[in-house]
Amino acid sequence: MKIATYNVNGVNGRLPVLLRWLEQRQPEIVCLQELKAPDERFPIDAIRRAGYDAIWHGQPRWNGVAILSRIGEIHETRRRLPGEGEDAQSRYLEAAVNGVLIAGLYLPNGNPRPGPKFDYKMLWFERLIAHARELLDSGLPVILAGDFNVMPTERDVYKPERWVDDALFAPEAREAWFRLVGQGWTDAVRHLHPDETVYTFWKYFRNAFVRNAGLRIDHFLLSPGLVDRLVRAEVDLEPRGWDKTSDHAPAWIELAAG
DNA sequence: ATGACCATCCCAGATGGA
Numbered sequence: 722m723k724i725a726t727y728n729v730n731g732v733n734g735r736l737p738v739l740l741r742w743l744e745q746r747q748p749e750i751v752c753l754q755e756l757k758a759p760d761e762r763f764p765i766d767a768i769r770r771a772g773y774d775a776i777w778h779g780q781p782r783w784n785g786v787a788i789l790s791r792i793g794e795i796h797e798t799r800r801r802l803p804g805e806g807e808d809a810q811s812r813y814l815e816a817a818v819n820g821v822l823i824a825g826l827y828l829p830n831g832n833p834r835p836g837p838k839f840d841y842k843m844l845w846f847e848r849l850i851a852h853a854r855e856l857l858d859s860g861l862p863v864i865l866a867g868d869f870n871v872m873p874t875e876r877d878v879y880k881p882e883r884w885v886d887d888a889l890f891a892p893e894a895r896e897a898w899f900r901l902v903g904q905g906w907t908d909a910v911r912h913l914h915p916d917e918t919v920y921t922f923w924k925y926f927r928n929a930f931v932r933n934a935g936l937r938i939d940h941f942l943l944s945p946g947l948v949d950r951l952v953r954a955e956v957d958l959e960p961r962g963w964d965k966t967s968d969h970a971p972a973w974i975e976l977a978a979g
Numbered sequence: 980a981t982g983a984c985c986a987t988c989c990c991a992g993a994t995g996g997a
Contacts (some may be wrong), residue, residue, distance in 0.1 A: 731986050926983035
């Protein structure tokens with residue numbers, strides 16, 4: 722079973738790229754971030770024609786997350802973190818699919834730092850950490866997947882020294898990441914590729930993708946029971962080179978049958 | 980060290996992204 726995460730940077734603007742990649746790769750489950758569309762503009766018809774069912778949680782202009790499945794029913798369990806109000810930004814969606822609990826998330830960017838946006842990022846992070854504890858304690862097989870907007874280590878940034886004051890690489894954000902992982906989660910890509918340079922995002926500017934001036938900010942965290950089932954963890958670089966593409970590349974993991 | 984590019988939306992230029 723392949724499970725993917727893809728920050729599409731506008732689900733309607735990137736629809737041809739998304740559909741081409743779904744057709745090519747055929748992941749069973751996909752978490753999408755940055756829909757940038759209100760709920761009524763989610764392209765559900767095109768996604769159904771591609772063979773997927775979906776749930777989504779959008780808002781006008783910004784944010785927005787979705788979970789797609791071609792393997793079985795999507796049983797939604799949450800659409801916001803505990804502690805978030807009804808009017809919160811659309812950044813979290815959780816569902817049981819084919820025997821696994823999938824949490825699709827889009828953690829706030831947090832720039833500029835310091836400032837209210839960074840405070841919101843860290844507050845959101847704390848809510849995620851508290852809820853992740855509950856998910857671990859449930860004993861269920863759980864995957865936290867999405868755009869965490871954090872590069873955990875220097876290996877995850879092309880020029881670490883340029884990013885130390887940025888909200889994506891700030892000590893507070895990295896500390897929160899390691900506190901989350903320290904609950905007992907496994908970073909799937911690093912587990913299988915401990916020493917490789919792996920990026921999931923490249924700016925549009927200055928030929929960043931061609932220069933491989935990238936960041937690793939899209940992640941999969943696995944609950945302990947899933948680690949033995951992890952057989953692959955990859956980033957699809959090809960779609961990042963397509964015309965009218967997202968600034969992120971899709972990442973995916975493959976789990977053996979449980 | 981800075982600015983570069985892209986999407987969205989009452990369609991122009993502000994805002995957010997990372």
